[in-house]
Amino acid sequence: MSANVQVIPESTRERLRELFERFPRKPDALLTALYIVQEDCNNLASEVLDELAAVMEMPKSIMYEVVTFYHLYSTKPRGRNIILICQNLCCYLRSSDEIYQAVYEELGIRPGETTEDGRFTLETAECLAACERAPAMMINEKTFGPVDPAQVKAILKKY
Amino acid sequence: MAAPIIYRDIETPNIRSLAVYREKGGYKALEKALNDMSPAAVVEEVKKAKLVGRGGAGFPTGLKWELVSKDPATPRYIIANAEEGEPGTFKDRPILEQIPHRLIEGMAIAAYAVGAEEGVIVCRGEFMEPARILREAVAEAEEAGLLGERIMGKDFTFRVWVYRTAGAYICGEETSLLEALEGKPGMPRIRPPFPVNSGLWSKPTALNNVETFSNVPNIILEGADSYSSLGTEKNAGTKGYCIAGHVNKPGVYELPFGITLRDLIDNHAGGILDGRQLKCVFPGGASSSCLTPDNLDVVLDFPSVAAAGSMLGSAALMVVAEPTCMVEVSLRLARFFRHESCGKCIPCREGTCQTVRLLDGIQRGTGRKGDIDEILDLASVVRQSAFCGLGQACINPVVSCIKHFRQEFEEHLEGRAACCRKEEG
Ligand SMILES: Cc1cc2nc3c(=O)[nH]c(=O)nc-3n(C[C@H](O)[C@H](O)[C@H](O)COP(=O)(O)O)c2cc1C
Ligand code: SF4
Numbered sequence: 001m002s003a004n005v006q007v008i009p010e011s012t013r014e015r016l017r018e019l020f021e022r023f024p025r026k027p028d029a030l031l032t033a034l035y036i037v038q039e040d041c042n043n044l045a046s047e048v049l050d051e052l053a054a055v056m057e058m059p060k061s062i063m064y065e066v067v068t069f070y071h072l073y074s075t076k077p078r079g080r081n082i083i084l085i086c087q088n089l090c091c092y093l094r095s096s097d098e099i100y101q102a103v104y105e106e107l108g109i110r111p112g113e114t115t116e117d118g119r120f121t122l123e124t125a126e127c128l129a130a131c132e133r134a135p136a137m138m139i140n141e142k143t144f145g146p147v148d149p150a151q152v153k154a155i156l157k158k159y
Numbered sequence: 160m161a162a163p164i165i166y167r168d169i170e171t172p173n174i175r176s177l178a179v180y181r182e183k184g185g186y187k188a189l190e191k192a193l194n195d196m197s198p199a200a201v202v203e204e205v206k207k208a209k210l211v212g213r214g215g216a217g218f219p220t221g222l223k224w225e226l227v228s229k230d231p232a233t234p235r236y237i238i239a240n241a242e243e244g245e246p247g248t249f250k251d252r253p254i255l256e257q258i259p260h261r262l263i264e265g266m267a268i269a270a271y272a273v274g275a276e277e278g279v280i281v282c283r284g285e286f287m288e289p290a291r292i293l294r295e296a297v298a299e300a301e302e303a304g305l306l307g308e309r310i311m312g313k314d315f316t317f318r319v320w321v322y323r324t325a326g327a328y329i330c331g332e333e334t335s336l337l338e339a340l341e342g343k344p345g346m347p348r349i350r351p352p353f354p355v356n357s358g359l360w361s362k363p364t365a366l367n368n369v370e371t372f373s374n375v376p377n378i379i380l381e382g383a384d385s386y387s388s389l390g391t392e393k394n395a396g397t398k399g400y401c402i403a404g405h406v407n408k409p410g411v412y413e414l415p416f417g418i419t420l421r422d423l424i425d426n427h428a429g430g431i432l433d434g435r436q437l438k439c440v441f442p443g444g445a446s447s448s449c450l451t452p453d454n455l456d457v458v459l460d461f462p463s464v465a466a467a468g469s470m471l472g473s474a475a476l477m478v479v480a481e482p483t484c485m486v487e488v489s490l491r492l493a494r495f496f497r498h499e500s501c502g503k504c505i506p507c508r509e510g511t512c513q514t515v516r517l518l519d520g521i522q523r524g525t526g527r528k529g530d531i532d533e534i535l536d537l538a539s540v541v542r543q544s545a546f547c548g549l550g551q552a553c554i555n556p557v558v559s560c561i562k563h564f565r566q567e568f569e570e571h572l573e574g575r576a577a578c579c580r581k582e583e584g
Contacts, residue, residue: 022320027342028341028342029342030342030343031322031323031324031325031339031342032322032323034325035323035325065344066342066343066344069327069344069345069501070284070324070325070326070327070344070345071284071325071326071327072284072285072325072326073325073326084285087491087494088246088445088491088495089246089247089404089441089445089477089479089488089491089492089495090246090247090403090404090409090477092487092488092491093404093405093477093479093483094404125285126244126246126328126495126498126499127244127245127246127247127248127445127495128285129243129244129248129249129251129252129283129285129286130249130252131246131247131248131249131401131403131404131409131475131477132249132401132403132409132410132411134403134404134409138285140287141287141288141291142288143288
């Protein structure tokens with residue numbers, strides 16, 4: 001890649017500048033900065049972090065540590081929609097395994113995988129604080145539950 | 160029974176908006192505190208109300224605020240812990256989504272009490288929607304002069320912002336939360352110093368759970384005596400009990416401390432799902448030891464649940480009915496902790512992995528004869544040597560399952576358990 005092609009677009013850099021106005025020390029803003037960049041660049045791949053390291057004026061290694069520590073950041077390409085299905089106890093007791101299976105039957109993906117058309121990525125989730133609606137599932141920002149395996153197809157259709 | 164304190168008026172349409180919240184008496188407590196009470200008097204009232212933290216540890220809130228207010232360092236901070244990560248817990252979300260101004264009002268009163276000018280609501284990463292609702296509520300409150308400079312014309316400034324961590328259960332632990340808020344991996348800090356003296360950016364910080372703050376307007380408005388007339392001697396007021404799993408009506412029920420487990424299951428949660436037989440209950444989320452049907456009459460306050468050999472924690476009651484396989488239940492919890500161990504200390508990082516490995520072998524019937532006892536040994540080492548509360552508590556639930564249902568573990572180990580055969584191969 002030639003040095004002057006930016007993977008983090010100017011519009012994202014502008015969002016970051018706005019963010020840094022609120023944080024006197026840039027590194028304090030790292031978690032939020034990563035969200036912004038992930039939102040605009042799809043994921044936090046190595047070349048993205050290289051550029052962000054320059055913007056944040058901090059070592060890439062530290063950023064990488066943070067990215068890999070938290071579940072909601074990804075260094076791999078992600079689908080346009082992220083599905084999270086709770087696998088913790090309350091949802092298990094209400095048959096969440098069947099929701100995983102229903103998603104598999106509909107989309108052919110297991111946790112950690114992305115559909116070939118890039119429409120969906122499926123991830124496991126721990127308790128989503130929605131146990132009264134178990135089994136619970138999130139797509140992007142929205143929480144669904146109790147999810148009936150038979151409804152999965154219709155829910156996915158909306159995305 | 161209508162929710163008396165924390166979730167009062169939550170059914171009122173659009174209580175999320177400032178206008179409706181104020182119609183229902185919202186921000187009257189803040190007004191009272193600013194007009195009629197000194198900061199020290201607010202602390203005193205909260206102490207007198209015997210309010211204890213609702214985040215799990217049950218620490219006295221008034222005492223915490225006093226410690227912050229007496230630390231000479233400034234600035235001081237108010238932080239609301241909206242991580243809500245303990246499996247089985249879903250009591251803070253309704254406050255954040257439906258009645259966010261009660262939390263903001265509680266935080267403002269706390270800020271006045273301890274002399275803080277800045278507050279942060281720290282949401283778990285998955286709470287994108289609650290975070291958006293909170294930001295709207297904060298903006299509304301700023302617009303109305305209830306946050307910002309010279310609130311209600313008084314010499315009192317308080318601003319609030321909303322932050323989101325990025326998906327790690329450990330961030331609910333207060334010092335991990337602070338690390339995450341400072342842009343770092345959420346690994347716990349050594350305590351002491353405690354956040355009351357050295358919290359956000361090493362400044363004195365009053366960090367409380369969302370539900371804890373949401374009790375405060377009532378205490379100030381109605382007085383400590385009225386508040387502590389509810390509940391038990393040790394634990395005043397009400398609790399948002401979360402009950403889920405195998406019950407007919409899972410949900411959050413706000414009830415005075417002192418209700419029994421039986422009463423909660425039978426008279427509020429609609430009884431055990433489809434009339435099945437109760438097997439056990441984890442009363443305080445994934446980190447608590449299970450209680451068996453013999454314990455149905457335990458009173459659900461902090462000391463009584465502890466006396467029964469478990470802990471109330473965040474009052475996340477996970478109910479398990481027959482015929483559920485307890486080896487599978489143990490594995491689910493063990494895998495959760497393996498996934499969420501932050502990796503800072505070896506006992507927990509290794510202990511959680513080994514627990515899963517041993518349980519997995521037991522479930523498949525490929526384990527060795529001594530494996531069940533090995534889990535118990537491992538648990539005692541990890542409990543004593545882990546750095547933070549996660550590691551210290553994380554094998555307890557598995558140990559309790561072995562203690563009460565050892566036969567099931569043995570049957571699996573010997574390849575005699577019908578329930579998990581399908582997992583073979
Ligand atoms: C592993 C672990 C996870 C925790 N998770 C939460 C949580 O999700 N929410 C919370 O309010 N407190 C949580 N806590 C407790 C906090 O450390 C802290 O005690 C609490 O937020 C203080 O507020 P309180 O005094 O109002 O309860 C957790 C503690 C540990 C050890
Ligand atoms: S006990 Fe576990 S979660 Fe706590 S510091 Fe050690 S590794 Fe991290």
